[in-house]
Amino acid sequence: MPPPRHPRSPLTHAQVVDTALTILARVGLPDLTMRAIGSELGVQQSALYHHYANKQALLGSVADEILARGSRTPSHDATWQERVRLRCQDLHAAVTGYPDGADLVMSMWAFGMGAQAPFDELRGLLADAGLPDDVAPTAARTLLHFVYGHAYDEQSHAHATRSGIVTAHRTPSDFETGLDIVVTGIAARLPD
Template identity: 50%
Template sequence: MRYRREDVVARALQVLDDYGLADLTMRRLGTELGVRPSALYHHFANKQSLLAAVADEILRRGRHEQTGAWDVRVTGICTDLRDSLLAYRDGAEVVATVWSFGLGASQPHDDLVQALTDGGLGDLAPTAARTLLHFVYGHAVDEQTHLQAAAAGAIEDDVRDTDDFVAGLGLITAGISMAKAVREASPDR
């Protein structure tokens, strides 16, 4: 049977969710699809390009259009991103790694830069967007690692305060608002 690129990505996402990133290999994926691993290279030059496509699919499935003031949009983008990352086993690690390597997963950054630029942040928008992404990725990786360790019995599962993400995001957004206000008040603008 011949598979389309979208079919391979969908199955790779299922393997990721079922077995985790360490077991998402071209060999396992080929077995899952009933093809030789070499057949996958028709669609993807290497595992990194497959992971980039998986990361983009994770983001695509969780993306919602954000409207409103810049801070409302930023909060919505970051919340959607976090939810997307946590929806799949090792999703945070996959997306954060792909973005860090510059292989894909750039949509959240682009959306944040646009919202921040629309809000008047100017040339600080890319730095603010990266800061927000570092927070969201770090928080999601921490949450997933904790949940997986608890599920494996490696740690006692103490329930974490779910408001921690919202509070942290609020702190960063408040800092961005302050930086924006200082810039607007500066005569050297």
């Protein structure tokens, strides 16, 4: 729980996002409400609307922060394929670091309300590797669809198992194999 604020200290964007992340980590996306955030901060829910026009705008900032807080594996001397794989692994770890993190980040990116930086970075890496300008954006989107979709599948299955909905044992994650398949497919699109 964040420390109580002095009544005269102004509420900041960072405090709102930090509190939202705390609630997300504790209870997941369905219970991440403006009312819960306001209660945790000790302010009326209406005070949050001075910082964010609506809940979706706040969730876009939360998605950006989830990605910003994720680790970055150094890849200075790596090939473009290794850099793409490492970035995708880091993104996968970032979104699975919070309950429903994949759902939140994937949704905000799909709605164009946040989480744009990974797409821009991957598109740049792929363009630098020589992928044509008309293919690099599609390849970057494909990578993110795989990363976020795989993470969403993992988190959904884990939630269903905790809830007793699913009891069947699942095979270990095939994320690395799937990522290799996608990167190999992208490499095949490079000009000769």
